[in-house]
Amino acid sequence: MDRLLIVFVDALGPQQWASSRALRAVAENSRALSGVPGFSSGAIATLLTGQPCARHGRLCLFSARSQGAPRSPLDALAWLRWVPPVIGERGVVRRRLARWLAEREGLTGYVALHRVRPEDFRWLDIPERDDVFESDSIGGWPTFLGDARARSLSVFAARWALAEDTRWEQAFSVLASKRPRLSMLYASELDAVLHQEGPSSRAAEAVLDRLAERVARARDILASDGAQVRTVLVGDHGMGAVRRVIDPSLISERGDLRAFVDSTIVRLWGSERALAAARLAADRARWPARWLSREKLGAWGVGVEGSPWGDAWLQINEGAIFAPSHVGGRVAGMHGYGPDAASSAACFASDAAIDESVVALSSVAGWVRGQTERWS
Numbered sequence: 223m224d225r226l227l228i229v230f231v232d233a234l235g236p237q238q239w240a241s242s243r244a245l246r247a248v249a250e251n252s253r254a255l256s257g258v259p260g261f262s263s264g265a266i267a268t269l270l271t272g273q274p275c276a277r278h279g280r281l282c283l284f285s286a287r288s289q290g291a292p293r294s295p296l297d298a299l300a301w302l303r304w305v306p307p308v309i310g311e312r313g314v315v316r317r318r319l320a321r322w323l324a325e326r327e328g329l330t331g332y333v334a335l336h337r338v339r340p341e342d343f344r345w346l347d348i349p350e351r352d353d354v355f356e357s358d359s360i361g362g363w364p365t366f367l368g369d370a371r372a373r374s375l376s377v378f379a380a381r382w383a384l385a386e387d388t389r390w391e392q393a394f395s396v397l398a399s400k401r402p403r404l405s406m407l408y409a410s411e412l413d414a415v416l417h418q419e420g421p422s423s424r425a426a427e428a429v430l431d432r433l434a435e436r437v438a439r440a441r442d443i444l445a446s447d448g449a450q451v452r453t454v455l456v457g458d459h460g461m462g463a464v465r466r467v468i469d470p471s472l473i474s475e476r477g478d479l480r481a482f483v484d485s486t487i488v489r490l491w492g493s494e495r496a497l498a499a500a501r502l503a504a505d506r507a508r509w510p511a512r513w514l515s516r517e518k519l520g521a522w523g524v525g526v527e528g529s530p531w532g533d534a535w536l537q538i539n540e541g542a543i544f545a546p547s548h549v550g551g552r553v554a555g556m557h558g559y560g561p562d563a564a565s566s567a568a569c570f571a572s573d574a575a576i577d578e579s580v581v582a583l584s585s586v587a588g589w590v591r592g593q594t595e596r597w598s
């Protein structure tokens with residue numbers, strides 16, 4: 223192999239690969255990789271570093287501020303408390319605010335404010351501040367892209383922040399002019415359409431067809447001088463169908479606890495007594511959800527002692543979501559149900575036989591390093 227083309231596809235699960243004839247034609251071998259808890263920010267960090275969340279420190283978009291943290295970029299939004307919610311919480315306003323915040327604070331990572339209330343910005347933080355593809359390390363752990371750059375290999379990493387079409391056009395043009403040894407492309411539109419329409423839909427089919435075309439074009443560009451190109455597609459998770467919506471306000475609106483509601487997890491911070499009362503309330507309501515023990519979270523690679531991710535986790539079961547939440551409302555598809563849920567598996571697909579060592583999201587980085595080390 224002379225060149226390695228990796229296409230990272232947000233929400234490419236085994237089901238999505240299997241449903242697309244076009245995608246199977248460009249990468250006929252596939253394996254389901256076991257995923258990670260939380261959302262894409264944790265999964266991408268694990269993919270790039272090979273480390274669990276407890277090490278690289280990424281899991282969800284928002285964490286609690288650590289004790290004595292000097293400041294958070296979110297401090298720049300303190301004034302939002304004086305803006306009426308009917309204006310300040312509108313989607314279009316939130317998207318503009320996120321762009322303004324990123325520019326003002328020099329953030330190149332993924333910044334989204336969703337529906338987080340202004341008063342919560344005082345105790346929340348955003349761990350992802352740098353472009354994960356450009357950074358050579360995440361939370362102090364080297365990425366395979368950083369390792370390849372350190373060994374002076376030619377590396378191209380997609381600019382994630384560009385719009386989908388522009389990002390692909392830019393990638394085609396760089397691939398044609400530089401023909402890098404290692405290319406990491408990024409496709410984001412599948413996740414969006416699966417959230418909106420559910421795991422299997424006509425709209426998703428069209429996105430997968432377009433993706434297959436683009437992957438084939440990238441591969442053909444890299445192979446146009448006769449080089450041997452290996453193509454790999456990898457997702458961060460799949461997508462589950464949403465059939466039930468649970469309003470979490472019974473435990474998330476208690477005055478004696480801090481709460482952050484992602485679509486599938488309620489994370490709580492507070493005294494043992496307040497947490498016990500919240501547990502009792504949720505258990506009485508018989509929600510389709512489970513409280514995650516410290517042991518469980520530890521086994522999932524999430525640090526629990528002094529963790530910024532909450533003192534207690536209520537994880538909803540696959541098939542349901544919490545809404546309203548801090549990140550959105552009702553949708554047709556969702557992920558983030560914990561590594562033991564079917565929708566958490568990520569697809570790894572290739573045009574060559576898949577190495578036995580590749581079994582989890584955390585084993586991809588080691589495999590890529592093994593491939594690229596042969597070149598230097």
Ligand SMILES: [Zn+2]
Binds near residue numbers: 413414417
């Ligand atoms: Zn998503």
